[in-house]
Amino acid sequence: MIILLFLIFLGLTILAILADGEELAFIPLLGVFVCLIAAIVLCIGVKDGAVIDEKIAMYKKENTKIENQMDVLVSQYMKFETDTYGELKNESSITLVSLYPDLKSDELVKKQIEVYESNNKEIREMKEKKINLKVLKWWLYFGK
Known part of the structure; x- marks a missing residue:
């Protein structure tokens, strides 16, 4: 345009x-x-x-890595607490961490959850930027 x-x-x-x-x-x-x-x-x-898709993929990969680390922590914790928390196996690891007071108070877990939430916020912002990019391209050269 x-x-x-x-x-x-x-x-x-x-x-x-x-x-x-x-x-x-x-x-x-x-x-x-x-x-x-x-x-x-x-x-x-x-x-x-131009590189927004690669950035989104990087953040998603990092979040997957954090989720896997949380899965290990939660499964180890559940071995000790099977009688109390045994019925919660189908939940995501991030959800389970919030349910376990001992895990929730761990500093490493807190830091990982903060990074996870920060990554999710960045992903949302980049997806919004990607949507807005369509408008910029249209104004510049009728692009998609």
């Missing part, structure tokens, strides 16, 4: 210079500069989205 407007204003500027001189060319020339600035801003936004 912006590139198309840039080309239209550029063409109008050239026509105005050829037809009447430089006085009439000022208005379309102003449009050329506005479109150029807008295109640069949009290009910066689109460039940031």
Whole structure:
């Protein structure tokens, strides 16, 4: 869209210079500069989205690793507490950690849960950025 407007204003500027001189060319020339600035801003936004899928995959991989570590901790803990917590085996490890007071108070577990939650927040923000990227691409070059 912006590139198309840039080309239209550029063409109008050239026509105005050829037809009447430089006085009439000022208005379309102003449009050329506005479109150029807008295109640069949009290009910066689109460039940031080039690696978004790889970043999301990295955070998901890290979360999977944390979940696996939590599974080990929970399963070891459940060996000692089978009579109390035996019926909770189908829950996710992150949920089970919140149910076990002894595990919840462990500093390593707290840190892993904080990292897990931080990663999930980053993933959500990047997915939102990816959605917004479609709008930037449309404004720049009618892209998807």
